[in-house]
Amino acid sequence: MKIISRAEWGAKPWNGTPDQIALSQRTEFFVHYDGGDPINYTGVKVPQTIERSHLNQGWSGVGYNFVIDQAGNVYEGRGWNLQGAHCPGHNISGLSVQIAIGGDQKPSAKALTACRALYEKACSKTGRTLAKKGHRDGIATECPGEHLYAWVKAGMPVDADEDPPESDSSESSATIKGYDVSAYQSSTYSTKGADFVFIKATEGRSYVNPRMTEQAGHARAAGLVVGFYHFLWPGNIKAQAKYFVDKCASRTGDILAVDWENTSSGARATCEEKDQFIREVKKLRPNHRVVLYCNVDFWTRRDTTSYAGDGLWIADYVTAGKPRIKADWLIHQYTDKPIDTNTARFASRAAMKAWATGIKAEKPEEGKPKPKPAPPFPGRQFFGPGKNNAHITALGKQLVRKGYGQHYATGPGPKWSDADRKNVKAFQLAHKALAGDADGLPGPKTWQILFS
Incomplete structure (x- = not known):
């Protein structure tokens, strides 16, 4: 099914990026509505209106994982891997979708069909049958209204005559190309046909790529989106993270990555160490996107948390854009001939650059209401x-x-x-x-x- 990405509907940068949640922690699927007033419009205005309301409340952005309008369009909110802000006590365990209706308004067949398709996809991605719930099953509230709640309790049936949502072609293809290089490549590698490049910066706590600065300058001169990666060793994770950010030649808007695979000695960092490294780099460089690079074996057999920071860069030498995994991916390395070559799920170089520069450091005192003191205890x-x-x-x-x-x-x-x-x-x-x-x-x- 087609999910309209945040970039496509014009989402603002997160006001403090929500926490990452592993798909293995998801056990519920919550359905919401908008509230007391009917919604008489469709299209990108729907998620944009919700975003504006939630930002005004001091939230990071849209609180739902997904939003569906009456035309059956599905919009990405917090997506599959970010913690929601939709139902206290269920924001980690529950994926959420708001169907954009209000009051006594009835949901359209297209909206219900899209919601059911999203539910099936959620079950497929998590590997389990998620509990179907309305918002009122989590807390005391009227949401999702009588019509939607009755539909949820009936098992979320759909009209057999209603066409299913169109498939999302972006799940099997991507539109821009890039390379990754190390000291094995020259400082004047070919940038022909490329929109981005990742450059090896460091390894462990003692190696710095001697060509890194020149390779980065070559990419910048060609106008490419630039990223740097660190080859992770087991142990001393905080020290490795600091070594990486101190030594890499990054600038604001560059993407940072961790390369998680076997070392030359056959050792490897654990999944917990991989997660710790990503979080430590995000803490040290909050204005940078941080992604995970690994191969299919590591992702499907070594990883137990599905945590990839801001995106998964998967290595699988098959047709470009069709890695053999079920998880969402951001970049696919599909060959090493004649150089490591990748495809990324962005419509253009400009779109990737906008994504890379869209991080805002969380400033708890800015744009968020100050906590109110507790009222005095009455007795x-x-x-x-x-x-x-x-x-x-x-x-x-x-x-x-x-x-x-x-x-x-x-x-x-x-x-x-x-x-x-x-x-x-x-x-x-x-x-x-x-x-x-x-x-x-x-x-x-x-x-x-x-x-x-």
């Missing part, structure tokens, strides 16, 4: 059996916001109920400082942590 006498007051409503609403509203069938409201007690207890048990006194009744410490 224990306001909570428990027989109590009825506004403080109980405030408590319940905050429990729902924090993802601990699962015991509310309705509400929350001002009258104390056993659902309030169970939700408070669940919150207390989830916090070490409270677990020793998890009686389901809020005290000053529970209140302070809940509202902080």
